[in-house]
Amino acid sequence: MDDRKKAILAEIPRLRRYARGLARDQDRADDLVQDTLERALIKLDNWRTEESPRRWLFTIMYHLFIDQMRRTSHRAEQEMLPLDSSEAIGEPAVQLDSVAALDIMDALQAIAPERRAALLIVGVEGFSYAEAASILGIPAGTLMSRISRGREDLRARLDDADRRRNIRVVER
Amino acid sequence: MTPRNFTEQDLHLALDGEMSPEDRQALDLWLDNNPEMKARMGRFSEDRDRLRAANAHLVSEPIPERFQRILTQDPSAPRLRTSWRQLVAASLVFALGAIGGYGVASWRQSPLAPLKAFADSAIQAHDMYAAEKLHVVEVKADQRDHLIGWLSKRVGVPLVAPDLSTQGYELIGGRLLPDAGKAAAQFMYQNADGDRVSLYVTREQERAQTGFKSIVEGSTRAYYWMDDDYGCAVAGVAPQKTLLSIADSAYRQYLAAEIR
Structure with missing residues (x-):
């Protein structure tokens, strides 16, 4: 394996984490990783080898993901998902350790894909604002607004989930 | 030093490490007098930690063979898909x-x-x-x-x-x-x-x-x-x-x- 491929291989764990945050469902997320790798191999010459392939790979994945989301929403599958997406019929079981992890993943899936991506890239993957803006192909101001709105959305969703659980407990 | 005023935007800048150490210090002082904003920042930080924890295991898991194959195999080989x-x-x-x-x-x-x-x-x-x-x-x-x-x-x-x-x-x-x-x-x-x-x-x-x-x-x-x-x-x-x-x-x- 040449050095370029080795460098790409080393990014796979992070790509998987990023994909799982974007798409949640394990199979869909891993397909996204596969698509990204395949696309990267085709476009290997676009990567300036003096830098880490990380940003380049994250850019590819983000664009594949957004393309996918657009197609999905064309098919209106989104509105078929029940509010509590963890209870969606046919959704493969996710292996998460705790209710807290389930809640946060549900909340994350409930917010707009562009905001979700911004939160993950900056908050989880640790890219700087400048890097994140370049990955997402947006100006810094737009990035900041996606982050602040994304965090607000996430907080509101988590609060909703807490409320629902409390109601269930009371009903018992 | 004139006390500066901060906005919610600054909370995000601070959380994401986009603030100079001087500004960060000033913000921390300001937050001590603005408990509501301090709580908000604490909450954002907590949510971010949960987000980080949720899929952290993926980074330490071995790379699935499926992905290794993509990089090692002939690109024209038949592709395997899950979902x-x-x-x-x-x-x-x-x-x-x-x-x-x-x-x-x-x-x-x-x-x-x-x-x-x-x-x-x-x-x-x-x-x-x-x-x-x-x-x-x-x-x-x-x-x-x-x-x-x-x-x-x-x-x-x-x-x-x-x-x-x-x-x-x-x-x-x-x-x-x-x-x-x-x-x-x-x-x-x-x-x-x-x-x-x-x-x-x-x-x-x-x-x-x-x-x-x-x-x-x-x-x-x-x-x-x-x-x-x-x-x-x-x-x-x-x-x-x-x-x-x-x-x-x-x-x-x-x-x-x-x-x-």
Whole structure:
């Protein structure tokens, strides 16, 4: 394996984490990783080898993901998902350790894909604002607004989930 | 030092390490006098930690062989898919026919056993419902999005109801059908003369690649094909050229819908 491929291989764990945050469902997320790798191999010459392939790979994945989301929403599958997406019929079981992890993943899936991506890239993957803006192909101001709105959305969703659980407990 | 004022935006800048150490220090002092903002920042930080924790295990897991293979293998090797793509790559069957069109039969002799089985079901389903006057479809095309979403979900395939307006056919609706223990979807189309076309979809386990194949049974002609692990069949009494054009159009629209 040449050095370029080795460098790409080393990014796979992070790509998987990023994909799982974007798409949640394990199979869909891993397909996204596969698509990204395949696309990267085709476009290997676009990567300036003096830098880490990380940003380049994250850019590819983000664009594949957004393309996918657009197609999905064309098919209106989104509105078929029940509010509590963890209870969606046919959704493969996710292996998460705790209710807290389930809640946060549900909340994350409930917010707009562009905001979700911004939160993950900056908050989880640790890219700087400048890097994140370049990955997402947006100006810094737009990035900041996606982050602040994304965090607000996430907080509101988590609060909703807490409320629902409390109601269930009371009903018992 | 003049006390500065901060906004919510600054909370994010601080959280994300986009603030100079001096500003950060000033912010911390300011937060001590603004408990509400301090709580808000604490909450954002806590949510971020939860987000980080949720999928942290993926970073320490060994790299699945599936991905290693992509980098080590010949790029022209057949690709392995788990879900989505594989879901798209479910078996699609196109059955096309005028009202009361008949035509099945000699599929049984085909060497394409998996294709034959679903094509058979597709044509039977078509014959059954294309002849209906009142109950052709279960969900009408005026609820197109719901129809497609619902059938996609039940069949386990992100479906497309192809646009066949070039061939003069309009979607009139669709229905869910049982097929050998699986769910199958049927989309029904109709042209200005009332001739009907149906698209039948199930998931298939087998994989194959064929070109278009054609059979004729009575007055009904069928075009069918398999690509990756899905197959399509188009059958009808419409002119051969029209049928082929519909088959080609459906084939292209399904390919286009697959994730690149």
